[in-house]
Amino acid sequence: MSLKKRRFKYLGESLIEGNIKITATFAIVVVFLIFIFIMRESLPIFFNGEVRQEITFGKLFKGTAWQPVSDNPRFSLWPIILGSLKVTLIALFFAVPVAIGAALYSSEFAGRRLKEFIKPAVELLAGIPSVVLGFFALMVMASFLKNIFGWEIRLNAVNAGIALGFAVIPSIYSLAEDAINAVPRSFREAALGLGASPWQTAVKVVLPAALPGVSAAVLFGMGRAVGETMVVLMAAGNAPLFSFNPLNSTRTMTATIAAELGEVVFGSGHYHALFFIGLVLFLVTFVINMTSWALFDGLMSKLYGSKK
Amino acid sequence: MTNKMNLRNIKDKLKIGLTGSAVLLILAILTIILGTVIIGGYKSISWEFLTQAPTEGMTKGGIFPAIFGMVFSLLLMLIAVVPVGVATAVYLHEYAQPGFILTKLIRGAVNNLAGVPSIVFGLFGLGFFIQFIGGGLDRSLGQAGLFGQPCILWASLTLALMNLPMIIVATEEALRAIPQAERAGALALGATKWQSIRHVVLPQAIPGILTGVVLVISRGAGEVAPIMFTGAAYYLPYLPKLPTEQFMTLGYHIFVMTTQSPDIDATVPIAMGATLVLLALTFSLNIIAIIIRSRTRSQLRKGR
Numbered sequence: 001m002s003l004k005k006r007r008f009k010y011l012g013e014s015l016i017e018g019n020i021k022i023t024a025t026f027a028i029v030v031v032f033l034i035f036i037f038i039m040r041e042s043l044p045i046f047f048n049g050e051v052r053q054e055i056t057f058g059k060l061f062k063g064t065a066w067q068p069v070s071d072n073p074r075f076s077l078w079p080i081i082l083g084s085l086k087v088t089l090i091a092l093f094f095a096v097p098v099a100i101g102a103a104l105y106s107s108e109f110a111g112r113r114l115k116e117f118i119k120p121a122v123e124l125l126a127g128i129p130s131v132v133l134g135f136f137a138l139m140v141m142a143s144f145l146k147n148i149f150g151w152e153i154r155l156n157a158v159n160a161g162i163a164l165g166f167a168v169i170p171s172i173y174s175l176a177e178d179a180i181n182a183v184p185r186s187f188r189e190a191a192l193g194l195g196a197s198p199w200q201t202a203v204k205v206v207l208p209a210a211l212p213g214v215s216a217a218v219l220f221g222m223g224r225a226v227g228e229t230m231v232v233l234m235a236a237g238n239a240p241l242f243s244f245n246p247l248n249s250t251r252t253m254t255a256t257i258a259a260e261l262g263e264v265v266f267g268s269g270h271y272h273a274l275f276f277i278g279l280v281l282f283l284v285t286f287v288i289n290m291t292s293w294a295l296f297d298g299l300m301s302k303l304y305g306s307k308k
Numbered sequence: 309m310t311n312k313m314n315l316r317n318i319k320d321k322l323k324i325g326l327t328g329s330a331v332l333l334i335l336a337i338l339t340i341i342l343g344t345v346i347i348g349g350y351k352s353i354s355w356e357f358l359t360q361a362p363t364e365g366m367t368k369g370g371i372f373p374a375i376f377g378m379v380f381s382l383l384l385m386l387i388a389v390v391p392v393g394v395a396t397a398v399y400l401h402e403y404a405q406p407g408f409i410l411t412k413l414i415r416g417a418v419n420n421l422a423g424v425p426s427i428v429f430g431l432f433g434l435g436f437f438i439q440f441i442g443g444g445l446d447r448s449l450g451q452a453g454l455f456g457q458p459c460i461l462w463a464s465l466t467l468a469l470m471n472l473p474m475i476i477v478a479t480e481e482a483l484r485a486i487p488q489a490e491r492a493g494a495l496a497l498g499a500t501k502w503q504s505i506r507h508v509v510l511p512q513a514i515p516g517i518l519t520g521v522v523l524v525i526s527r528g529a530g531e532v533a534p535i536m537f538t539g540a541a542y543y544l545p546y547l548p549k550l551p552t553e554q555f556m557t558l559g560y561h562i563f564v565m566t567t568q569s570p571d572i573d574a575t576v577p578i579a580m581g582a583t584l585v586l587l588a589l590t591f592s593l594n595i596i597a598i599i600i601r602s603r604t605r606s607q608l609r610k611g612r
Binding site for chain 2: 010013016020024030037122129131134197200229278
């Protein structure tokens, strides 16, 4: 090969590598852009005089009423923050035991055949679109539960929370299973060799060893639950009440954006308030997810030494 | 002593059974949802339902425009997300040094992107694509309302951003499964790095990439929150021809038919039918993904 040709070849190589590298940084750019643009649309609450006549940062945390479209609009975030908390806690209360129990069963007690059946089943559950879960909770589950438990209000936080639980079970399951599987086999052999029963081994040795990963899984599910929109929009009754009663209708932060952004006057205080809710959601899920990943990474380096 | 042991055994079995019942509960949830949708929806399904537009104020007729719009937007989404996702994964696995700060940043960004709530993507699509990019394009072209409004293009790009992590993760997993010796072999025969990637590594990663593509289609088909404000329409009397038009889509149609309907008794059967179609689509896509994955896994096992 002539020198010229070879030089050309290497030039091509570095061009390709450069292009791939630039493309790869795209993910970073997107995260930044999301943050900047959500920020840009929520900042007028702090700085724009005209907007501040209608809404200020202080007003977002004063009182307990979210009534953005009325003669005397009120923008208290408390009812929808409470709504998000309520629904998320109910979802986790339901989903965490189921997901972790199933993860423990499939990695510790199930045979290989059964295991290869459980995983795809969970993946199928993960594949159900949230609008379908919302539809199911709204049209079928709500009436069913109302009849059984004699609820006064058909669409409430418990109904939405359970449906939301369906949505987060697969997330918690898969991360928890990864964590439990990562525990070295020698741990189990040692415990069994000392006379522990399979159950004792699973619960007193394997689960504690995987605990950071299992907590990461719960946090991961929590992030999912806080950010999920369609299920809560359809199944929670869509009323921003400030109520601690889980059997009342409720409205989450995500559902508020989804329900109101379509009809909001562009550039109004209400419009910027909705973006501010988005900003809060972005930051909250960011912190939850980063904590979750840090915990999971910590577990992996603890079990496999510091190399990654 | 033996009695005690037996008792412990039985207690243990019961506790194990309890965790097993968690698995059963998951299967039950799956079956019940699938069952209700099939039983409630199959009566609505007919050739006309799948091929005709809604009529009489959406209380009768079919869902064809919603299927058409969904396919349209998913195609655009794939064109945007697959090249970027595959390139990012190739960079992360083939070129990047693990400890390098850029590598860590990209990984952090991908993880973070995967956790951003879907409705926040919707807000972003509205603020960035429609108002900033679209509005900017309109101003510089001296037109009003061509790009600066909700349309298929912006909805698809929003979906693409949302699904980027999924393609990256699937591709990287596929790349990880390819033995290092394959790369070394290509390089030893005089191939350049890119040649080895292009002709040796990527062809073997295709099943894995395909799994990612299938899952992304499935997820994109069902997502409603990111597109409600970036392009999806309640109802359109015509099929969209250009990416700059609005579109109807299946997931949003289900939402509209169940929550915004003026005549709920007439629209619930349509919503049930639409849900059955959507669920059938996402289920078959997920099953395809599961089959591809288990095949490649067993091939890998044989290869070793």
